[in-house]
Amino acid sequence: MLRNSLPKIVTAVPGPKSQELQKVRKNNVPDGVSMLAPVFVEKAEGAMVQDIDGNIFIDFVAGIGVLNVGHSHPEVVEAVKAQCDKYFAPNINVFNYEQYPRLAEKLNRLMPIDGEKKTLLVNTGAEADENAVKLARRYTGRSEIIAFAGAFHGRTYMTMALTSKVKPYKFNFGPLPSGVHRFPFPYCYRCPYGLKKETCDLHCAKMFEDSYFLEYVAPDQVAAIILEPILGEGGFVVPPDAFIEALRKLCDKYGIVLIADEIQTGYGRTGKMFACEYWSVKPDMIVSAKSVAGGIPIACVTAKAAIMDSVTAGEIGGTYCGNALAAASSLKILEIMERDRFADKAKHIGEICMKRFFEMEQKYEIIGNIRGRGAMLAVEFVKDRTTKEPAKDETKAIIQECLQNGLVVLGAGVRDNNIRFLMPLVITDDQLHAGLDIFDKSVAKITQK
Numbered sequence: 001m002l003r004n005s006l007p008k009i010v011t012a013v014p015g016p017k018s019q020e021l022q023k024v025r026k027n028n029v030p031d032g033v034s035m036l037a038p039v040f041v042e043k044a045e046g047a048m049v050q051d052i053d054g055n056i057f058i059d060f061v062a063g064i065g066v067l068n069v070g071h072s073h074p075e076v077v078e079a080v081k082a083q084c085d086k087y088f089a090p091n092i093n094v095f096n097y098e099q100y101p102r103l104a105e106k107l108n109r110l111m112p113i114d115g116e117k118k119t120l121l122v123n124t125g126a127e128a129d130e131n132a133v134k135l136a137r138r139y140t141g142r143s144e145i146i147a148f149a150g151a152f153h154g155r156t157y158m159t160m161a162l163t164s165k166v167k168p169y170k171f172n173f174g175p176l177p178s179g180v181h182r183f184p185f186p187y188c189y190r191c192p193y194g195l196k197k198e199t200c201d202l203h204c205a206k207m208f209e210d211s212y213f214l215e216y217v218a219p220d221q222v223a224a225i226i227l228e229p230i231l232g233e234g235g236f237v238v239p240p241d242a243f244i245e246a247l248r249k250l251c252d253k254y255g256i257v258l259i260a261d262e263i264q265t266g267y268g269r270t271g272k273m274f275a276c277e278y279w280s281v282k283p284d285m286i287v288s289a290k291s292v293a294g295g296i297p298i299a300c301v302t303a304k305a306a307i308m309d310s311v312t313a314g315e316i317g318g319t320y321c322g323n324a325l326a327a328a329s330s331l332k333i334l335e336i337m338e339r340d341r342f343a344d345k346a347k348h349i350g351e352i353c354m355k356r357f358f359e360m361e362q363k364y365e366i367i368g369n370i371r372g373r374g375a376m377l378a379v380e381f382v383k384d385r386t387t388k389e390p391a392k393d394e395t396k397a398i399i400q401e402c403l404q405n406g407l408v409v410l411g412a413g414v415r416d417n418n419i420r421f422l423m424p425l426v427i428t429d430d431q432l433h434a435g436l437d438i439f440d441k442s443v444a445k446i447t448q449k
């Protein structure tokens, strides 16, 4: 059974059948849609993907954090099929159906936000972030938004403005919406102020009142501060807890809405249901998507009821938002995640990976930094540990070498010199070690050339 198998490469990658289909893709699909593995999928189960040429890959990307419960979880497949037999999308603006309010009820219970909460369902992560901005602006009556260096919030116009990395996400797509201010993220390995974490005295947080609020934007014009509890696309950088506490204090002092973008960090990935459960403080709004429905598009904005109720009927929502098919998938997934303690699975995976990564750090000079939480981990590659010069080409070569040997991993970071690890949380220990063996050998091969 594919679910329990190990990687097996039986043709060149891509194989002949995938190469044939690549021609159809090349002629008909824009090159702007990026592609990591040039193979076409035949079937996928758990952490394993089989292509149409019979090659079997271990998937350490999981749809970029979409498949925390794994590919084709049997109970989710069953729940979606059962919903298909009834109805798909009567449209919540037209008819009522139980799945929408039931999912909202469940998310309101799970989300680490104080007080009464409400949840809006939409379709994609970017759409959820767009709505988060709309809600924060309406609630506060203010226009300005603070986002961070390294952030990724999506590809629509507002979320392009919120996103940090210029190429490929924003370049020559301007003008972008105004009202977004970007400040440094506490990326301690590459401190934007050149300081050391042990002695910096949280300089980056002090800069808000010492500089940013005087020189760039007045705090009483700021509707929201939006941040990922762990940078996703930005390279899985974990901010110090004290930085988050400082942000919370600023938000309380100036009446700013604190938004946690948990689109990549959420749903058990980091060893807690939500990464901001590690914080000693709570956000006012949480945006989530991806693993909440395991591949059927749905995204969620959960906020204090007062924020949600600042808009009136028709001002938020959309045709497919919170459709019954996606909501049925989500309800089943949340049941499975709580019942089978998925957050603990992430911790277990994280422990195994960290041990292996630190062993590799002893062997390979190219490993500059290892970081993350639970099963959301990254390895940063540098040409020199002292200068920290990014090893961009080597990172790309390691990703390709892994792929040729049956492991799919994805890069990250504004300097393109990280590999991120987001394996499905149902991965077996044997599969995990098999994948890590391929990663280890690939680093050896590329660095010892």
Ligand SMILES: Cc1ncc(COP(=O)(O)O)c(C=O)c1O
Residues within 6 Å of the ligand: 064, 124, 125, 126, 127, 129, 152, 153, 154, 155, 228, 232, 233, 261, 262, 263, 264, 265, 289
């Ligand atoms: C943290 C974060 N925010 C927003 C998004 C955008 O989500 P979507 O691709 O569903 O629009 C992503 C997608 O990777 C993400 O990781």
